[in-house]
Amino acid sequence: LAKTTQPISMDSYEGQEVNITCSHNNIATNDYITWYQQFPSQGPRFIIQGYKTKVTNEVASLFIPADRKSSTLSLPRVSLSDTAVYYCLVGDSFSGAGSYQLTFGKGTKLSVIP
Amino acid sequence: DAGVTQSPTHLIKTRGQQVTLRCSPKSGHDTVSWYQQALGQGPQFIFQYYEEEERQRGNFPDRFSGHQFPNYSSELNVNALLLGDSALYLCASSPAGRYEQYFGPGTRLTVT
Numbered sequence: 001l002a003k004t005t006q007p008i009s010m011d012s013y014e015g016q017e018v019n020i021t022c023s024h025n026n027i028a029t030n031d032y033i034t035w036y037q038q039f040p041s042q043g044p045r046f047i048i049q050g051y052k053t054k055v056t057n058e059v060a061s062l063f064i065p066a067d068r069k070s071s072t073l074s075l076p077r078v079s080l081s082d083t084a085v086y087y088c089l090v091g092d093s094f095s096g097a098g099s100y101q102l103t104f105g106k107g108t109k110l111s112v113i114p
Numbered sequence: 115d116a117g118v119t120q121s122p123t124h125l126i127k128t129r130g131q132q133v134t135l136r137c138s139p140k141s142g143h144d145t146v147s148w149y150q151q152a153l154g155q156g157p158q159f160i161f162q163y164y165e166e167e168e169r170q171r172g173n174f175p176d177r178f179s180g181h182q183f184p185n186y187s188s189e190l191n192v193n194a195l196l197l198g199d200s201a202l203y204l205c206a207s208s209p210a211g212r213y214e215q216y217f218g219p220g221t222r223l224t225v226t
Contacts, residue, residue, distance in 0.1 A: 097210070100215070
């Protein structure tokens with residue numbers, strides 16, 4: 001399974017764009033890159049998933065360069081409610097029956113400051 | 115539509131005791147996974163149930179066992195509790211074959 005490296009923590013002011021970068025040098029050809037968000041005392045929540053180039057949804061954008069050895073989660077104009085831990089996941093296994101086994105690292109703790 | 119629900123919310127047990135945690139998946143989901151999250155760490159995969167069978171298992175001892183019922187709900191059992199078992203236990207559900215998983219709020223287990 002590909003290992004990921006993310007910053008342990010980041011601070012940002014309200015209204016700014018936040019970019020969280022994840023390194024995954026050993027990503028395999030068929031691996032997708034997925035980001036989850038976790039608020040205190042809650043379970044993680046799926047944010048976005050991509051394979052290459054750029055993916056955008058109503059919550060965030062995901063930028064993946066051609067070599068796919070890193071990815072950047074971009075959160076536009078953050079608010080206090082975006083304070084959470086953000087996890088980058090790569091290369092999760094699937095046995096062929098059921099669903100995927102997710103492998104979480106320690107994530108990036110984002111603190112949004114008023 | 116209710117999401118993933120877990121019970122109880124909090125639980126305090128003594129070393130050596132046994133505990134059972136419960137999970138009801140999101141409507142339409144037939145696969146249930148369990149994760150353990152220690153303080154300050156990311157969730158760690160325990161095991162996954164599909165069609166009432168354990169399909170995948172993480173690096174957890176046999177003290178951790180589970181069950182899935184015909185209505186897709188699931189239980190996590192932990193025997194001979196250790197202090198190190200204190201953690202947030204998360205249940206996640208998904209339709210079979212899908213990557214995106216929906217997590218419940220978790221059960222906070224404290225072992226004293």
